[in-house]
Amino acid sequence: MALQDYRNDMQRCSRCSLCKWPPLAQIKSWRFSNVCPSMVWGNFHAYSAGGRLIAALALLEGRIEYTDKLVEIVYQCQMDGACDVSCKVTRDLEPLEAMLELRAKCVEDGQLLPAHMVMVESLRSDDNVLSQPKAERGKWAAGLDVKDIAREKADVLYFAGCRHSFDQDLRPTARGVVTLLERAGVDVGISGREEACCGGRAYETGYRGEFIKYAEHNIETWNGAGVSTVVTSCSDCYGTFRFHYPKIGKAMNFEVLHITEYLDLLIKGGKIKPIKKVPLRVTYHDPCHLGRLSEPYLPWVGVERKVLGQIVIKDPPKEFRRGTNGIYEPPRAVLKSIPGVELVEMERIKEYAWCCGAGGGVKEAYPDFALWTAKERIEEAKATGAEALVTACPWCERNFRDALGQNMDKMKLYDIVELLLEAL
Amino acid sequence: MALPRNVLRILEDIVGPENISDEPVVLDTYAFQYLAETVTGTKFCARPGAVVLPGSTEEVQAIVKTCNRYRVKFKALSTGWGVWNTVGGEGTIQLDLRRMNRILDIDDKNMYAVVEPYVIGAQLQVEAMKRGLNCHIIGAGANFSPLASCTSMVGHGLSGIFMGFSARNPLAVEWVLPTGDILRLGSLGSGAGWFCGDGPGPSLRGIMRGFMGAMGGMGVFTKCAVKLYPWPGPPVLQIEGLTPEYTTSVPDNFRFYALAFPNWDRFADAAYKIAEAEIGYVMGRQLPPGLVPLLLVRSSAEYAQTRQSGMADELMQEFRHAFLLVLAGSSLREIEYQEKALKEILAETEGRIPSLTQDPEIEKTGFSFLVKGDRNGLIFKLAGTFHTSFGAATAWDAAVAGAKTGEELKKKYIEKGVIVDDAADAAWGGLYEQGRFGHLEELFMYDPSDPESAKGAVEYLAEADEAVLQRSLGQPLGALPNQAAGVYGPACFNYQDWMRRIKKAFDPNVASDPSFYIEPEES
Numbered sequence: 001m002a003l004q005d006y007r008n009d010m011q012r013c014s015r016c017s018l019c020k021w022p023p024l025a026q027i028k029s030w031r032f033s034n035v036c037p038s039m040v041w042g043n044f045h046a047y048s049a050g051g052r053l054i055a056a057l058a059l060l061e062g063r064i065e066y067t068d069k070l071v072e073i074v075y076q077c078q079m080d081g082a083c084d085v086s087c088k089v090t091r092d093l094e095p096l097e098a099m100l101e102l103r104a105k106c107v108e109d110g111q112l113l114p115a116h117m118v119m120v121e122s123l124r125s126d127d128n129v130l131s132q133p134k135a136e137r138g139k140w141a142a143g144l145d146v147k148d149i150a151r152e153k154a155d156v157l158y159f160a161g162c163r164h165s166f167d168q169d170l171r172p173t174a175r176g177v178v179t180l181l182e183r184a185g186v187d188v189g190i191s192g193r194e195e196a197c198c199g200g201r202a203y204e205t206g207y208r209g210e211f212i213k214y215a216e217h218n219i220e221t222w223n224g225a226g227v228s229t230v231v232t233s234c235s236d237c238y239g240t241f242r243f244h245y246p247k248i249g250k251a252m253n254f255e256v257l258h259i260t261e262y263l264d265l266l267i268k269g270g271k272i273k274p275i276k277k278v279p280l281r282v283t284y285h286d287p288c289h290l291g292r293l294s295e296p297y298l299p300w301v302g303v304e305r306k307v308l309g310q311i312v313i314k315d316p317p318k319e320f321r322r323g324t325n326g327i328y329e330p331p332r333a334v335l336k337s338i339p340g341v342e343l344v345e346m347e348r349i350k351e352y353a354w355c356c357g358a359g360g361g362v363k364e365a366y367p368d369f370a371l372w373t374a375k376e377r378i379e380e381a382k383a384t385g386a387e388a389l390v391t392a393c394p395w396c397e398r399n400f401r402d403a404l405g406q407n408m409d410k411m412k413l414y415d416i417v418e419l420l421l422e423a424l
Numbered sequence: 425m426a427l428p429r430n431v432l433r434i435l436e437d438i439v440g441p442e443n444i445s446d447e448p449v450v451l452d453t454y455a456f457q458y459l460a461e462t463v464t465g466t467k468f469c470a471r472p473g474a475v476v477l478p479g480s481t482e483e484v485q486a487i488v489k490t491c492n493r494y495r496v497k498f499k500a501l502s503t504g505w506g507v508w509n510t511v512g513g514e515g516t517i518q519l520d521l522r523r524m525n526r527i528l529d530i531d532d533k534n535m536y537a538v539v540e541p542y543v544i545g546a547q548l549q550v551e552a553m554k555r556g557l558n559c560h561i562i563g564a565g566a567n568f569s570p571l572a573s574c575t576s577m578v579g580h581g582l583s584g585i586f587m588g589f590s591a592r593n594p595l596a597v598e599w600v601l602p603t604g605d606i607l608r609l610g611s612l613g614s615g616a617g618w619f620c621g622d623g624p625g626p627s628l629r630g631i632m633r634g635f636m637g638a639m640g641g642m643g644v645f646t647k648c649a650v651k652l653y654p655w656p657g658p659p660v661l662q663i664e665g666l667t668p669e670y671t672t673s674v675p676d677n678f679r680f681y682a683l684a685f686p687n688w689d690r691f692a693d694a695a696y697k698i699a700e701a702e703i704g705y706v707m708g709r710q711l712p713p714g715l716v717p718l719l720l721v722r723s724s725a726e727y728a729q730t731r732q733s734g735m736a737d738e739l740m741q742e743f744r745h746a747f748l749l750v751l752a753g754s755s756l757r758e759i760e761y762q763e764k765a766l767k768e769i770l771a772e773t774e775g776r777i778p779s780l781t782q783d784p785e786i787e788k789t790g791f792s793f794l795v796k797g798d799r800n801g802l803i804f805k806l807a808g809t810f811h812t813s814f815g816a817a818t819a820w821d822a823a824v825a826g827a828k829t830g831e832e833l834k835k836k837y838i839e840k841g842v843i844v845d846d847a848a849d850a851a852w853g854g855l856y857e858q859g860r861f862g863h864l865e866e867l868f869m870y871d872p873s874d875p876e877s878a879k880g881a882v883e884y885l886a887e888a889d890e891a892v893l894q895r896s897l898g899q900p901l902g903a904l905p906n907q908a909a910g911v912y913g914p915a916c917f918n919y920q921d922w923m924r925r926i927k928k929a930f931d932p933n934v935a936s937d938p939s940f941y942i943e944p945e946e947s
Contacts, residue, residue, distance in 0.1 A: 011467050014505075015457055015458050016804070018567055024565070025670040028660065030550070033544075043520075043523060044453070046449055050453075054453045058448075058456075063452055064448045067447060069445070069447040069450065070447075088668065089667055090800075092723050092724050308728055309838055310841070310843055310877050311727065317723065317725040351667050
């Protein structure tokens with residue numbers, strides 16, 4: 001759907017500001033009662049989801065023209081979808097979809113951010129968003145005895161993603177995934193050097209052509225390889241596979257699992273047995289793309305109709321993605337399976353978790369904003385009394401690491417995979 | 425109309441460059457408003473000259489003085505929800521008080537909180553509950569600003585039976601007058617703290633807000649002490665479930681009921697008796713028949729299906745003359761007493777408990793809904809927006825009479841197809857202050873993106889106003905002061921003349937945007 005298809009949603013925004021807070025019932029304190037990093041950072045109403053709907057309407061109506069400020073408002077947002085969840089507690093609107101279409105329109109109209117252009121250039125030349133040489137993509141797996149699905153058949157494909165492939169600090173997690181899966185007897189393979197970006201960041205920043213290229217390529221490659229399951233340790237990639245890939249309408253003959261889902265299954269099936277005690281009080285950060293944004297895409301083609309006078313309905317009935325069906329329990333189950341680990345929850349969790357700050361092209365274009373967002377989450381984590389912050393996404397981990405480093409903060413930080421490895 | 429550059433520069437010096445904007449994209453997000461179509465025919469009202477985000481009383485004062493000096497109008501908003509927040513003309517400065525968002529104090533012993541404009545009800549409530557206290561949540565829902573509601577706007581919530589209403593709950597107030605002088609009302613005015621709105625110190629509550637509030641037309645309120653009330657529940661209400669099905673278990677010393685009656689008379693009698701028995705904690709018509717099916721569905725399509733299939737008929741019939749009630753006892757013995765009292769009242773009024781609300785899950789949902797006021801926005805779901813008609817603050821029997829009139833009138837517009845067919849009964853409201861007054865406003869839903877629907881809504885509203893006058897039903901809750909003054913003033917001792925005098929006395933330069941309050945001179 002294009003931006004103009006959401007025009008009625010824009011006009012039906014009630015400017016109630018519910019997009020700025022967690023679902024009201026879930027507010028637990030004044031201190032942690034915001035849910036939209038962009039709004040807290042930008043302060044003007046324009047930086048909220050409701051504000052962006054109004055800005056989009058004003059643009060469509062010709063009341064405003066493109067300016068640097070408009071482009072900043074559009075892009076100074078992690079597209080984390082918390083606004084969407086809060087709005088949909090009571091409404092049948094699509095603020096996140098409309099904001100994604102607004103970005104696509106910006107790109108279509110040539111309103112580009114230099115930092116995103118660098119990222120897209122890197123995609124075009126090296127199939128990754130980190131401006132790294134493609135030739136080095138498979139290096140993370142050096143020395144591992146693991147199948148290459150280009151040459152050998154494997155039942156399960158492990159997709160590392162750009163961040164786990166190139167970020168040297170985070171590579172141990174990717175290697176850990178292979179170790180865990182192999183120890184559990186899983187027939188796993190990787191794509192190594194030939195792996196290409198998922199395209200998710202391109203979608204989120206409005207570069208639809210690039211996204212489609214990667215979505216088609218990856219689906220075709222995995223269908224062709226005959227894998228039954230694609231497992232990834234990157235929540236960004238996972239969210240892209242579940243939410244955006246189905247939009248292009250290509251058959252996906254494989255199941256997609258996040259590593260935490262797979263590990264949960266393997267632990268419950270007795271294939272992995274965490275036995276070593278890891279005495280640690282931890283809190284878990286729900287990555288947006290694993291939580292609310294991983295809720296599967298629900299295709300809908302239809303029209304809007306009025307019944308009983310002015311009741312607006314979608315015909316055929318449309319199921320709304322409200323954040324209910326994200327992946328919330330498997331990572332918690334994995335953590336709870338580790339002897340000695342005590343899980344304490346933050347105030348903003350699951351479908352209304354505060355974002356790490358890295359998504360939506362913000363880390364690339366507005367690094368200060370990204371780090372501020374992460375620091376806010378770290379404060380929340382510390383307020384629980386936890387010794388360690390655990391997450392399940394390399395983008396979150398990278399941003400938290402940078403924020404902790406900038407503050408010379410000693411709080412421990414783990415990917416769930418690392419913690420599980422310690423228990424084996 | 426662009427603001428003069430020198431004024432912009434001065435304002436920028438006051439708040440810093442990051443806290444002021446005259447970018448069209450930013451300004452338009454303040455020109456767009458809920459209900460704008462009923463005033464301008466479009467979703468946009470006038471575009472402000474600039475939006476300024478002050479961070480303190482001192483900054484507000486400096487801005488207001490600058491406006492007076494350069495003859496520029498200003499208008500402040502807190503959460504900024506509703507057409508009355510918009511500026512009356514281009515070039516007016518909009519103050520967005522978002523950065524003033526702190527709970528400055530909660531005084532457990534004297535039972536009040538001191539808040540800034542951008543604190544919302546949900547924030548204040550959770551912090552108050554940790555101390556065994558609670559705050560009044562108005563019908564708009566917990567995303568409202570208690571300061572704005574107390575100082576500038578009319579507002580009733582269903583906890584009003586126990587917790588007053590928005591005009592009753594302000595204590596001491598810090599007020600930047602339209603001239604830029606700071607006036608401290610109540611005990612604050614004599615340096616005695618925040619505990620009282622009426623002294624020792626100046627008591628100008630009536631001037632400050634009258635009944636309806638000046639809606640931004642009488643300066644800026646920067647701090648307000650808000651009355652708090654006992655909360656005999658747990659410090660934290662544990663919410664269960666994932667969105668949008670949030671529920672909470674009803675604590676042992678609380679009860680949740682829907683109570684249904686055979687007719688309006690019995691309905692009114694029962695509410696009076698409950699109020700007289702002083703046993704209600706939250707009470708009112710949160711779910712009139714046209715809205716009650718929303719409890720069972722997620723989307724508007726499901727709502728429509730439920731209605732069209734006839735599945736909702738019985739339920740709607742059960743809720744025809746019904747209200748919801750939360751009882752709270754400070755001990756188990758007290759809640760047992762309250763239950764007994766309620767049972768007697770039901771026997772006397774032929775009341776009963778509809779089967780739906782005996783479902784434990786519905787009970788948990790309803791309890792959380794009523795206590796937290798977190799899902800009042802459901803009223804927007806079906807058509808995109810709603811407006812209100814009738815609903816004078818009056819004797820409960822008179823409120824019921826208003827609801828009956830609203831029902832009669834709405835049928836015509838439902839038949840025209842311009843508003844939602846809600847069975848013509850979406851009268852929302854309750855009985856407040858242990859029964860001293862009540863209100864039932866007839867809500868009506870329409871599609872703001874559909875010009876025909878919006879036009880129909882405006883026509884209905886005009887006819888409703890006329891009916892109010894003809895039948896002496898009292899000034900409607902949703903009547904904006906500027907409009908109401910012309911329509912109802914002549915029938916009410918020309919109260920608008922006094923409003924104009926007050927406006928002139930407090931705002932000699934007409935700096936504080938009068939557009940939704942009153943112009944100092946009659947046009």
